[in-house]
Amino acid sequence: MTAPTDRPTDVQSAISAFIETRTRTTPEPDVDIFAAGGLSSLFAMELVVHLEKTFGIAISGADMRLDNFRTVDSMVGLVTRLGGRVDA
Amino acid sequence: MTTEPITVLGAGVMGVGITALLAGHGLPVRLVDTAPEQLTRAPGRIRQELRTAHLMGALPPDREQGEVSPHSGVSAARGARLVIEAITEDTGLKKAVLSEVSAQVSPGTPIVSNTSSIPIDELAEAVRHPGDLIGTHFMNPPALITTVEVVRGARTREATLDAVRGLLREVGRRPVVVRDAPGFVTSRLLHPMINQAARLVQEGTASAEDVDALMLGCLGHRTGPLRTADLIGIDNLVDSLWVLLKRTGDEACRPCDLLLRKAADGHHGRKTGQGFYTYEESAT
Ligand SMILES: NC(=O)c1ccc[n+]([C@@H]2O[C@H](COP(=O)([O-])OP(=O)(O)OC[C@H]3O[C@@H](n4cnc5c(N)ncnc54)[C@H](O)[C@@H]3O)[C@@H](O)[C@H]2O)c1
Numbered sequence: 001m002t003a004p005t006d007r008p009t010d011v012q013s014a015i016s017a018f019i020e021t022r023t024r025t026t027p028e029p030d031v032d033i034f035a036a037g038g039l040s041s042l043f044a045m046e047l048v049v050h051l052e053k054t055f056g057i058a059i060s061g062a063d064m065r066l067d068n069f070r071t072v073d074s075m076v077g078l079v080t081r082l083g084g085r086v087d088a
Numbered sequence: 089m090t091t092e093p094i095t096v097l098g099a100g101v102m103g104v105g106i107t108a109l110l111a112g113h114g115l116p117v118r119l120v121d122t123a124p125e126q127l128t129r130a131p132g133r134i135r136q137e138l139r140t141a142h143l144m145g146a147l148p149p150d151r152e153q154g155e156v157s158p159h160s161g162v163s164a165a166r167g168a169r170l171v172i173e174a175i176t177e178d179t180g181l182k183k184a185v186l187s188e189v190s191a192q193v194s195p196g197t198p199i200v201s202n203t204s205s206i207p208i209d210e211l212a213e214a215v216r217h218p219g220d221l222i223g224t225h226f227m228n229p230p231a232l233i234t235t236v237e238v239v240r241g242a243r244t245r246e247a248t249l250d251a252v253r254g255l256l257r258e259v260g261r262r263p264v265v266v267r268d269a270p271g272f273v274t275s276r277l278l279h280p281m282i283n284q285a286a287r288l289v290q291e292g293t294a295s296a297e298d299v300d301a302l303m304l305g306c307l308g309h310r311t312g313p314l315r316t317a318d319l320i321g322i323d324n325l326v327d328s329l330w331v332l333l334k335r336t337g338d339e340a341c342r343p344c345d346l347l348l349r350k351a352a353d354g355h356h357g358r359k360t361g362q363g364f365y366t367y368e369e370s371a372t
Contacts, residue, residue, distance in 0.1 A: 040310075040311060040315075041140055041143070041144045041229070041232055042140070042319075042358070044140070044143055044144065045136070045139065045140045045143060046368070048139070048143060064139065064142050064143050065143065065145060066143055066144060066145070069143075
């Protein structure tokens with residue numbers, strides 16, 4: 001898995017921006033956005049669909065688990081591993 | 089375990105969700121709706137429910153998914169192991185469909201209504217064998233909520249209750265059996281509460297976001313009443329409140345103007361993409 005650099009990568013800022021509009025808070029890249037409660041399975045599913053559409057990837061099988069969507073970093077890792085691109 | 093299919097009537101929010109729960113646990117389902125567009129949309133919606141359940145780790149691993157077949161008529165109840173009715177919350181409609189079902193199935197086949205609020209014994213008037221009728225009140229989304237309120241009508245037979253208990257165990261749900269009454273326990277408590285929450289928004293006391301934030305942050309709710317309204321479907325919620333008002337006389341159950349307006353405007357919540365909140369994912 002590619003480690004994200006200190007500077008926000010494009011994938012990273014795109015994911016952060018989406019979370020920001022939906023939750024009205026700015027996510028720290030390594031903080032579990034589900035830990036505070038109030039974010040549901042429906043939001044988790046929204047993240048899946050959003051990542052698939054935005055980065056042109058298909059998430060399935062063992063990748064479909066909540067742990068992959070808990071932090072911006074883990075989502076960046078998943079998108080990168082699946083070959084997602086911002087202009088997809 | 090029997091392999092005869094379970095027939096689910098109604099391919100709306102709950103019919104789809106219940107079908108996903110059953111199929112996700114390997115059981116074959118015949119899904120019936122009289123509206124062709126609902127049957128057309130159902131496979132995509134079932135897939136979405138199953139993906140969500142998978143994401144949340146709520147499905148048994150390595151179990152082959154049960155087959156789901158679409159049907160347009162109640163004859164699909166013939167030969168079913170059990171029938172689950174999840175059509176529109178309207179006493180007349182439900183009685184008519186339950187009466188048709190009871191003419192199709194052999195005596196002893198459990199007929200289960202997923203009504204939110206109509207007393208089971210009232211619906212039992214419509215069926216040939218009232219002892220075969222029982223209520224199960226699955227909550228949305230059924231594949232993720234593990235507790236199910238089960239309603240035993242005055243005439244429900246023990247064998248019917250046992251069969252439903254057995255099915256719920258097979259699909260990993262925990263039943264809590266209650267006595268028959270309008271709205272049972274969950275709707276009787278939840279629906280007037282959501283109505284009251286909507287009234288607070290209507291009166292300008294707080295925004296929907298803030299009402300939900302307070303219920304979440306201060307009172308430990310998991311979803312918040314207004315997001316729950318969107319998840320239920322505001323049209324269905326209004327129907328259920330009318331059922332409750334008529335049978336209890338409790339004015340807290342009279343749907344407030346804001347709910348009535350949203351229902352009339354087609355802002356039914358998540359299923360239409362707009363309710364108290366806006367939903368992008370259901371637009372597709
Ligand atoms: N939405 C919830 O959260 C929830 C929770 C628990 C119980 N319930 C109850 O479950 C039932 C279904 O609710 P819903 O939210 O899925 O409603 P819905 O409006 O989403 O779906 C109802 C479906 O029933 C179909 N239908 C109507 N008449 C029919 C008939 N005669 N034969 C076959 N199909 C028919 C409609 O075309 C529609 O697709 C209601 O009784 C409701 O009160 C709903």
